[in-house]
Amino acid sequence: MQDFRYxxxxxxxxxxxxxxxxxxxxxxxxxxxxxxxxxxxxxxPDYLIDITRLPLAQIRVDDNGxxxxxxxxxxxxxxxxxxxxxxxxLAQALVAGASPQLRNMATAGGNLLQRTRCGYFYDxxxxxxxxxxxxxxxxxxxxxxxxxxxxxASEHCIAINPSDMSVALVALDASVRVQGPQGQRVIPLADFxxxxxxxxxxxxxxxxxxxxxxxxxxxxxxxxxxxxLKIRERSSYAFALVSVAAALDISGDKINDARIALGGVxxxxxxxxxxxxxxxxNTLSVLNDDAxxxxxxxxxxxxxxxxxxxxxxxxxxRRALAIAGxxx
Amino acid sequence: xxDSDTSASGSNDGGDRPEHDSTVExxxxxxxxxxxxxxxxxxxxxxxxxxxxxxxxxxxxxSSNQRTFLLRVNGKPHQLTAEPRVTLxxxxxxxxxxxxxxxxxxxxxxxxxxxxINGRRINSCLTLAVMHExxxxxxxxxxxxxxxxxxxxxxxxxxDALQCGYCTxxxxxxxVAAINELRGGAISQATPDVRNATVEITxxxxxxxxxxxxxxxxxxxxxxxxxxxxxxxxxxG
Numbered sequence: 393m394q395d396f397r398y399x400x401x402x403x404x405x406x407x408x409x410x411x412x413x414x415x416x417x418x419x420x421x422x423x424x425x426x427x428x429x430x431x432x433x434x435x436x437p438d439y440l441i442d443i444t445r446l447p448l449a450q451i452r453v454d455d456n457g458x459x460x461x462x463x464x465x466x467x468x469x470x471x472x473x474x475x476x477x478x479x480x481x482l483a484q485a486l487v488a489g490a491s492p493q494l495r496n497m498a499t500a501g502g503n504l505l506q507r508t509r510c511g512y513f514y515d516x517x518x519x520x521x522x523x524x525x526x527x528x529x530x531x532x533x534x535x536x537x538x539x540x541x542x543x544x545a546s547e548h549c550i551a552i553n554p555s556d557m558s559v560a561l562v563a564l565d566a567s568v569r570v571q572g573p574q575g576q577r578v579i580p581l582a583d584f585x586x587x588x589x590x591x592x593x594x595x596x597x598x599x600x601x602x603x604x605x606x607x608x609x610x611x612x613x614x615x616x617x618x619x620x621l622k623i624r625e626r627s628s629y630a631f632a633l634v635s636v637a638a639a640l641d642i643s644g645d646k647i648n649d650a651r652i653a654l655g656g657v658x659x660x661x662x663x664x665x666x667x668x669x670x671x672x673x674n675t676l677s678v679l680n681d682d683a684x685x686x687x688x689x690x691x692x693x694x695x696x697x698x699x700x701x702x703x704x705x706x707x708x709x710r711r712a713l714a715i716a717g718x719x720x
Numbered sequence: 721x722x723d724s725d726t727s728a729s730g731s732n733d734g735g736d737r738p739e740h741d742s743t744v745e746x747x748x749x750x751x752x753x754x755x756x757x758x759x760x761x762x763x764x765x766x767x768x769x770x771x772x773x774x775x776x777x778x779x780x781x782x783s784s785n786q787r788t789f790l791l792r793v794n795g796k797p798h799q800l801t802a803e804p805r806v807t808l809x810x811x812x813x814x815x816x817x818x819x820x821x822x823x824x825x826x827x828x829x830x831x832x833x834x835x836x837i838n839g840r841r842i843n844s845c846l847t848l849a850v851m852h853e854x855x856x857x858x859x860x861x862x863x864x865x866x867x868x869x870x871x872x873x874x875x876x877x878x879x880d881a882l883q884c885g886y887c888t889x890x891x892x893x894x895x896v897a898a899i900n901e902l903r904g905g906a907i908s909q910a911t912p913d914v915r916n917a918t919v920e921i922t923x924x925x926x927x928x929x930x931x932x933x934x935x936x937x938x939x940x941x942x943x944x945x946x947x948x949x950x951x952x953x954x955x956x957g
Contacts, residue, residue, distance in 0.1 A: 395785060398804035398850060420848075427807070427846050428827050440804065442851055467840075471906050476914050483914045487907055491932025493894065494828060496840045497847065615915065628909060628931035 393430050400442040404571055407443050407603055412573065414439040419603065421463060422498040424490075425506040433516050434507075434524060448501075448605055451475070458609040459569075462501030466557065467492065469500055478612035481639055484620035485560035491629050501604035504558060504568065504584070507595065508551035508659075509631055511536065522548045523592045539633060542694040542701050543658040549592030550695075552656055553585065554631045559655035560620055562663055563637035566609050572602040581607075585660030592659070614639035614651065621712040622655075623704060632656035634704045636712035645676045647717075652709065654688070657701060664688050667709070679717050685710045789853050793818065794862025804850045809833045811849035812859060820860040820889045824934070831933030834890040834897075835859050841897035843932075860889035863896065871953055872896050875946035883937035891933045895947045898929040902951070921951060 401407045411417055417439035420426055429435040448463040453474050460469055469475055470486035490498065498506075512518045512531040520529035532540055532550050540550040558581070566581045584596050598604065618639040624630040635655035641648040650671040654662040667687040671678060678684050688709045689702050788801045791811065798816050809826070812818045812835070821844060824832030828846040835844045836858040863870040872895050875881070882888045902921050907914045910928035919925065926947050927940070935943065 393805045395803060395805055397785060398787070398848075400851075420851075423848065423851070424828055424843070424846050427848070430805075431827060440848075444851060467906070470914075473917070476907065476917075480914045483907060484909075487909045487911075487914075491831065491843075492898065492901070492908075492929055493831060493834055493841050493843045493932045494846075496837075497842050628928055 393427075394433065394436045394438075396437055397439045398442065399439070400445060402445050404446055404448075404603060404605065407441055407446060408571065408573055408601060410441045411603070412601055414441070417441055419443045421502045422465070423502075424494050424498045425502065429507065429514075432514055434514060443603070455611070456608075457611045460500050460607040460609070462499060462604045462606055464500045466490070466495040466498045466500070466503060469557075470495070478615045479564065479609060480615055481564060481618035481620055481637055482557070482560045482609075484618075485556040485622075485635075485637060488620060488622045488632075488635070489556035500557070500607050503555055504581075504604060504607070505596065505598070506553075506555055509554045510540070510551040513551060523551060523588075526591070526593045536697070537695060538697045538700075539631075539656070540695070540698055541658050542689075542692045542698055542705075543654075543662050544587045545659065545693070546588045546590065546592070548590055549588035549659065551588065551592065552658060553595075553660050554656075555661070556620070556622065556632065556635060556655060558585070559635055559653050559661040560637045561607060561609070562661035563639055563651040563653040564609055564614070565651070566607055568598075568604055569606040569608055570598060570602040571605050572599060576605065578608065581661075582663060588659045595659075613641050613649070617642050617716045617718075619712045619715040621708050621715070623708050634701055634708050636705075636708045637661075638709070638712040638716040640671075640713070640716050642676065642717065647671050647674050647676060647678075652688075652713070654705060654709070657692075657705065664709070666690060671713075676717050679710070679713045682706070682710070685713075787850055789850055791816070791849060791852060791857060792855065793857045794859060795856075800849065802849060804848060806849050807845055808835070808847045808849045808852055808857070809844040812844060812857075818859050818861055821893075822886055822889055824887065824890075829934070830887070830890075831894055832887050832890040834893045834933065836893055836897060839897070839900070841894050858893075860893055863892065870896065872899065872946065872950040875950040875953070876943075879942045879946040879949060881939055881942040881946040882935075883939050887933060887935045887937075891930070891935065891943055894930060894933045895943070895950070898926065899947065899951055901929065902926075923948065926951075 399410055401410055418437040420440045420442050421444055448461040450461045451472050452459040466486050470483045476483050510532055512521050513523050518531045520531040522530055530549055541552050562581050568579045568581055568584050569576055620637050622632050622635040624632050632655050637653045639651040650668040652664040652668055670684050670687055685706055689705050692702055694702055785803055786801050791798050791800055800815055809823055812821050821835055822832040824830035826845045828843045833844040834841050837855050872892055905919050908925055908928045910924045911919055923944055926944050
């Protein structure tokens, strides 16, 4: 690991000020992704600003919904009584990710900023990676890409976002509250993540001098009918091949509303708006309609290596919706 | 198992091997013997130049960037002077000589380095020592109390929950926390309905909760048995 200078800050203002003073600095919270990348020389910050002492490790519940402080550890969010009861989709997604040790370290804000697990991004022996070295090319395009994107990729990058938490948050219409030198702003999570396009080295729309202070969720509507389904190569402690966050608002056998997002398939959590529209106002019996469920993969552009994800998305979406829609 | 976190040369000698390995012990004795008995000038020259180069390299590697801080490990405060890039794992092993905590993958994937911070299990390889100034750190060396093994340590012996033993300190630290989490009603992926306030203790729950600790010998069956036994034996944490 390259040497770096270290500063601990005690206020949000100090954190942002320190970042402005040190152009190549990075914030460190849980450190589970950043230090891993630094050990591999993928990230080489010359300055780390330790934000773990900032007063951002709390959850607040009010009429507007739920506010999760950016420094809440993943395990604490998952086990918060209100989250378990009213946002079980989020709790499920959190405990589907990483290991208990990592969940005790990783923060909510850091989870949103975790980088792709594309092997060519991680392995500096490969000269080509547009995300690591902008303009160098994409080794994955001609390489091993069985777990790469089937939606929204570009010729410059086919990497996927590895987060489970973010998939549930996108399905639940979450927003990110960030603070910069000019004050705070709120970004809908769906607009926070970016597609790779021609700038795959920029994962999110967080600005250089901004700090994530919270994740915000609207009042709970889906506690009775939601499910997070994660498909992977082993049954625990692995990244998703495909995951589905499904949430339904049901009265009787009528679907009032639906929220569905996919993980493991794109550069960001992939919301299935067309399928949601098709389900809205329909009866629960349409959850068995394969032609309708096929809307989930309407825009997919798989490669020969990851074409298997097409059927995986279809069956996983159908299963997640069936579990979410089960009348208990 | 290269160690990019510490600048001291030869810091890995034997340190990652099981302590009870008599071959290692013999090699160490032989090394000491050679170092102390080789005839005068040559040996002295070798030793001196090694010392000198170590000093130079530590000077070169920005000694101004060293920080002095306190780590409280197993109830004892330790003053440490180290670069901020030194991980908690390397600080424990290479600076405080607490080699019970193991370095496996050094990338947060195997769980061998698991320790308890303020009672919670974490991977000590993916955190910086300097970030833990005010924390209570407990390693495998700190689990026994008053010369009595921790109930889970006893259960690991009784149920033969290890083979080579390398992952064992991490497994036990992780297991101690897993037991507390289960008793506290924390959820896992194996929990059928996370909305319920209580969690049923099943072997599926134990297996899922121990998935962050890899055992290459495959002692998993007995590890689960040991944790089940420890859960049943003592009702207090």
